[in-house]
Amino acid sequence: MPGACAGVSPCDNSPCLNGASCSETTTAIGYTCSCLGGFIGQNCAVDAKTVSEFTCGFETENNCVFENVDDDDFQWTYRSGSTTSGGTGPSSAYEGTQYVYTEASSPNFQGDTAVLSTVNTLLAGTSSYCLQFYLHMYGIPGTMEVKFGNRGSSSSSVWSESNDQGNQWVFHQVELPPSFTDPVIFFEATRGSSYKGDVALDLVKLSLGQCASGPSARATNPCNNGGSCNENGSAAGYYCSCMTGWSGDNCDVQDVSGNSYSCGFETDGAPCIFKDTTNDEFDWTRRTKSTPSSSTGPSSAATGDYYMYIETSSPRVIGDTAVLTTQDTNLPAGSWCLTFQYHMKGSSMGSLSVFAGDRSSSLTSIWTKSGEQVDPDLWKTATIDIPQQSNPVIMIDGIRGSSYRGDIAIDDIALNAGTCASAGK
Incomplete structure (x- = not known):
């Protein structure tokens, strides 16, 4: 009840805004506001200008x-x-x-x-x-x-x-x-x-x-990363003029130069040419120490403190796939050597695969491991030759097995121009 406690008033909290004065009443809220010109509403919060x-x-x-x-x-x-x-x-x-x-x-x-x-x-x-x-x-x-x-x-x-x-x-x-x-x-x-x-x-x-x-297509601006949209008579109705460093139909592929790239996952959000795609069932997750489930996953990173892994507990089901891809990066033409550390421990382990090919065509599986690996507590090294392409794209797929005991982890991805010193292991 307004004013029931001596010295306590609903106006003490200054409910009236924009210079309005507050007066106690016997109404349910216990006060009324006298609004200055230009404002209306219970608390004088509404601009009266229509x-x-x-x-x-x-x-x-x-x-x-x-x-x-x-x-x-x-x-x-x-x-x-x-x-x-x-x-x-x-x-x-x-x-x-x-x-x-x-x-x-x-x-x-x-x-x-x-x-x-x-x-x-x-x-x-x-x-x-x-x-x-x-x-x-x-x-x-x-x-x-x-x-x-x-x-x-x-x-x-x-x-x-x-x-x-x-x-x-x-x-x-x-x-x-x-x-x-x-x-x-x-x-x-x-x-x-x-x-x-x-x-x-x-x-x-x-x-x-x-x-x-x-x-029009120009108004919706389908061109990303500062690209400008130009209308034409094509099926799409437009073409994009991309800013320097970007390419692709919608300027969403980043051009890079150089002959060596690495992803150690030590810093959250640090640039990595391998990125999660939205065209899969779930994502790779950055993690330190053990994964949440027992009897699967590593106890620590291969090097440093962090790694990436797929969490295979519910709501994941058998066959669900998590993909890391270079699709958003325009790698220089040529052959490449891909290396990374991988960890596959668990009684219901699925599979880990690498696909590669040209951006203009479908990708081909060039390396795969399935099931729990020998000495499962140890990190293993993958060394994989990526065949020469004019516009190469690489994908790393983790596929969930039959139960939650199938966490797959990767760490220390490196991509170097040229062929590997040894064949894929």
């Missing part, structure tokens, strides 16, 4: 009608450049230098939500709206929703996306019906099952009236 059109490019923080809410699990964050995790998130903004995104790494968990809302802005009601935005969902995303409703009432989902859209910004538009007198719009991102689920937004536009037809 907005009918706006654009948010996120170049300046806190200058957008879409704002973080306080009653969700985590927040949208302003960002420039890449997000902090590999294999997810954009490498740059769609336009300008900044965008907003949800960080899917710990301490955020599956099912956590982050919400942007127009709740602090008075939108013109009783009219149709067209909401347009660019979305980046790459990796193992959760769900992105647009919700719409009346202020103070429950909102309904009017659009959602839960699929990997590739490493690119994708244009979307949502028509919002003229159903509400005091409308509020929400962007709600729900974290998926993996840290590789960063979701990003850029260039959000709201305009009165129905949506026109979608944008």
Whole structure:
């Protein structure tokens, strides 16, 4: 009951915003706010200026009608450049230098939500709206929703996306019906099952009236990493002019030069030409010390502190595959020597394979090991000749066996130009 305790007032917490004064009442919340001109709402938080059109490019923080809410699990964050995790998130903004995104790494968990809302802005009601935005969902995303409703009432989902859209910004538009007198719009991102689920937004536009037809290929900009899009008469409708250091149809293949590359996995997020692909059932995981399951996996790295492994416990099932690939790297032409340390201990061990070939054709298996290996507690060395190709691609596949006792680990990957001193072992 308001004022029940002497010296305690609901106004002590300063619930009235934007210079408003607070007075105690006998209502359920115990106070009322006297708003200054230009603000309305229970706590004087809503800008009384009616907005009918706006654009948010996120170049300046806190200058957008879409704002973080306080009653969700985590927040949208302003960002420039890449997000902090590999294999997810954009490498740059769609336009300008900044965008907003949800960080899917710990301490955020599956099912956590982050919400942007127009709740602090008075939108013109009783009219149709067209909401347009660019979305980046790459990796193992959760769900992105647009919700719409009346202020103070429950909102309904009017659009959602839960699929990997590739490493690119994708244009979307949502028509919002003229159903509400005091409308509020929400962007709600729900974290998926993996840290590789960063979701990003850029260039959000709201305009009165129905949506026109979608944008051209140039407007959707399928060209990544700063590439420019040029429309033409091809089946795709465009071609990309890539920035220096990038190639591929959509500028998503990094060009490298040199004759030696190595991946020791000692630093999280350190550049490695072997990367997880999204076209498999699960991912390789960076680990130190033992794997979580008994009687399988190494007790420590081959060298240093960290290695990569496949976790074969539930929800994994027999035949599930985890792939590391050089697909995103344009290796120089020629033959190569691949070496790495591998560990295959467990009564239900699956298989570890290396595939190689040219980017323009299918890859061929050139090395494989299956089942628990001799002296299973010891790390073994693989030395593999990669046949000469004009545009080589290499994949390392770990395939889950019949039970959780099938963790496969690798460490100290090295790739050197030329043939190996000895044949593959």
